[in-house]
Amino acid sequence: MAKTAGRSFQFSIEGKVHRVSLACESGRWRVQMGGRQLEADAWPISDNCLSLKLGNRSLTVYLARDREFRYISIDGKQFRVEEVRELPKDQAFLQMQSAPAASAVVSPMPGQVVKIHVLQGEIVERSQTLAIVEAMKMENELKSPRRARVRKICASPGDLVDAGQPIVELELEE
Amino acid sequence: MKLKKVLVANRGEIAVRVIRACRELGISTVAIYSEVDRESLHVQMADEALCVGPPAPLESYLNMDAILAVARKSKAQAIHPGYGFLAENADFARRCEKENVIFIGPDSRALALVGDKVASRVTMSRAGIPIIPGMKEKGSDIGHFLAEAEQIGYPVLLKASAGGGGKGMRVIACPEELAQAVEAGKREAKGAFGDESVYLEKYLPAPRHIEFQMLADKEGNVVHLFERECSIQRRHQKIVEEAPSVALDDALRAEMGEAAIAVIKTARYTNAGTVEFLMDDEGHFYFLEVNARLQVEHPVTELTTGVDLVKQQIFIASGRKLNFQQRDVNRFGHAIECRIYAEDPTNGFMPSSGRVLFLREPGGPGVRHDCGIYSGCQVPVHYDPILSKVIAWGIDREEARRRMLSALQEMVILGIQTSVGFLQDIVSQPEFVAGNTRTDFLEKYMLPWKQELDxxxxxxxxxxxxxxxxxxxxxxxxxxxxxxxxxxxxxxxxxxxxxxx
CATH class of the missing domain: 4.10.910 (30s ribosomal protein s13; domain 2)
Structure with a gap:
């Protein structure tokens, strides 16, 4: 089989970015990661299943894709893996420049706002309950990550909110 | 009376479980579903299916008018409520009785008694059954709660009078926390059960949770099917259960079984039910409540006694006498159940929802999987996030435990956060292996948790x-x-x- 040119990927797992380089040679993969060089044999079993051999070690990788994420399960241990595409240098710089001085407390899941406990302009302490969001019949308290001033209330009781939607905006209070 | 058609007033894995029992008995089934559940598994498995309303539980799975209308329209003779939703709702049972639809569960009188946790505490205490110190009436204003809490002594546990499952429950360590906890507890209780009554009892920090599975027919015959231990809990909700409990010897088991029978007889309770106790390290036990329904964890009893509890519920509801007595009930081996929830154990067990992109179910000797999902299904945000249950049976606890671990390692659910990895670590934890399971197990040995990545x-x-x-x-x-x-x-x-x- 022909030799294909190597390719590099970056994946973020649990907040850490890892680089992997792959090249296919005579049906086998030559893999470089974390300064290690490995040889592997990979068989697609189905769209969601890949059988891997690393030496004699046989591993079954279950995976599914959803946008930039891959959900991967090995031996019943699940991980969400994000493919990281390198940003051009100027964009990375811009992202750093626009890093927010204020931070938003966001809803961790889709649900309904039950109550907002704070008022605009109020000083809140670390761990103080800011709002309550109900999902799947359980009330979840959103707490302040630090001492801060409430800059803006972005939702009202009764609102349906998505995961990641800001509920309360905070600004640092020295 | 032989039932021909049963309406299953629930969704998810428990609706699937009930439909299976009906199929075995040659009973046809009617599923109900909300607007977001059209593609759910229980709809696919039932013989008939009717939509009962919008996604919000109050407008669908708790909507008595709509459900009874479906029962009339489909000519179902009986309604199986599963667990949660209307399972312990005395008003619903009463309406079924009025409309001549059999409610597969206790009658409305017994439901009203045991469903009112406060009233049942009073009744059982009078009958000489030990109860946890605490309020013997529902709390009214905040001053009342403060006074009662003072008398009981902090920490106290706030509980909903109308239901269980951790809904409305709060541990309160000091008077300053009381007002907010009562307010939140009332709201949660109202949302979950339609009744905002709450009360306080003494909080026992690290008891074992032991419960007895009961069956009672309409002729007054009562048997217990031994205990389950359900001490591994998060948010006061069980996640790992087993039978038998390592903490009971035969003498204590017999004594608690007798007490549980007394509870059921005192309440003149019929059908399947569970008598819950808390037990301290000295073997003192206290009556907690009667769960007037089929329990989530019923399979561990089924696997160790060989009795199909859903079929027994149907037999009793259709007027059949129990065809065995206490001395006929045997147990064999050990069973463990792990509940698979759509939740994030690394982040306060926050519920997760979305599409299941891929599912692989576990198998092997002694492994049972009661499952309400499939590859490609949607997990809606509106309901309890339970996805499925893995139950492993073995000749002894260690064999059951190893089978459970192996089954969890085979299990794959992709696309949403689940507790599969967390449960593997629970059943591998040395204190779990040793049987040192108390209700503080997770806080003490497991949390905070992260999936290990070597x-x-x-x-x-x-x-x-x-x-x-x-x-x-x-x-x-x-x-x-x-x-x-x-x-x-x-x-x-x-x-x-x-x-x-």
Whole structure:
């Protein structure tokens, strides 16, 4: 089989970015990661299943894709893996420049706002309950990550909110 | 009376479980579903299915008018409520009685008594059954709660009078926390049970949770099917259960079984139910409550006694006498259940929802999987996030435990956060292995938790991801489809009807 040119990927797992380089040679993969060089044999079993051999070690990788994420399960241990595409240098710089001085407390899941406990302009302490969001019949308290001033209330009781939607905006209070 | 058609007033894995029992008995089934549940598994498995309303539980699975209308329309003779929703709702049982539909559960009188946790505490205490110190009436204003809490002594536990499952429950350590906890507890109780009554009892920090499975027919025959231990809990909700409990010897088991029978007889309770106790390290036990329904964890009793509890519920509801007595009930081996929830154990067990992109169910000797999901199904945000239950049976606890671990390692659910990895670590934890299970187990030994990621596992994940990404990018470059996607009209969601039916 022909030799294909190597390719590099970056994946973020649990907040850490890892680089992997792959090249296919005579049906086998030559893999470089974390300064290690490995040889592997990979068989697609189905769209969601890949059988891997690393030496004699046989591993079954279950995976599914959803946008930039891959959900991967090995031996019943699940991980969400994000493919990281390198940003051009100027964009990375811009992202750093626009890093927010204020931070938003966001809803961790889709649900309904039950109550907002704070008022605009109020000083809140670390761990103080800011709002309550109900999902799947359980009330979840959103707490302040630090001492801060409430800059803006972005939702009202009764609102349906998505995961990641800001509920309360905070600004640092020295 | 032989039942021919049963309406299953629930969703998810428990609706599937009830439908299976009905099929075995040659009873046809009617599923109900909310607008977001059209593609749910229970709808697919039932013989008939009718929509009862919008996604919000109050408008669908708790909507008595709509459910009874479906029962009339489909000519179902009986309603099985599963657990949660209307399972312990005395008003619903009363309405079924009025409309001559059999409610598969206790009658409305017994439900009203045991469903009122406060009233049942008073009744059982009078009958000489030990109860946890606490309020013997529902709390009214905040001053009343403060005074009662002072008398009981902090920490106290706030509980909903109308239901269980951790809904409305709060541990309160000091008077300053009381007002907010009562307010939140009332709201949660109102949302879950339609009744905002709450009360306080003494909080026992690290008891074992022991419960007895009961069956009682309408002729007054009562048997227990031994105990289950359900001490592993998060948010006051069980996640791992087993039978038998390592903490009971035969003498204590017999004594608690007698007490449980007394509870059921005092309440003149019929059908399947569970008598819950808390037990301290000295073997003192206190009556907690009667769960007037089929329990989530009923399979561990089924696997160790060989009795099918759902079928027994149906027999009793249709007026049959129990065809065995206490001395006929045997137990064999050990069973463990792990509840699989759509939740994030690394982040306060926050519920997760979304599409299940892939499911692989576990198998092997002694492994049972009661499952309410499938590859491609949607997990809606509106309901309890339980997905399925893995139950493992073994000749002894260690065999059951190892089978459980192996089953959990085989299990794959992709696309949403689940507790599968967390449960593997629970059943591998040395204190669990030793049987040192108390209600503070998770806080003491497991939390905070993170999925362990060693070098071997990391390499395998990265390799898998990279091979997959490589395949995808090559396919894109060569103009091949990434995945062969057959588009059929069935996948085009919503509004497709045949011949305008």
């Amino acid at each position: 070098q071997d596992l990391l390499e395998a994940i990265l390799l898998g991801a990279a091979v997959d990404a490589q395949g995808k990018s090559r396919a894109q470059k060569e103009g091949l489809p990434v995945r062969e996607r057959k588009i059929s009209p069935w996948q085009m969601g919503g509004g497709w009807r045949i011949g305008g039916l």
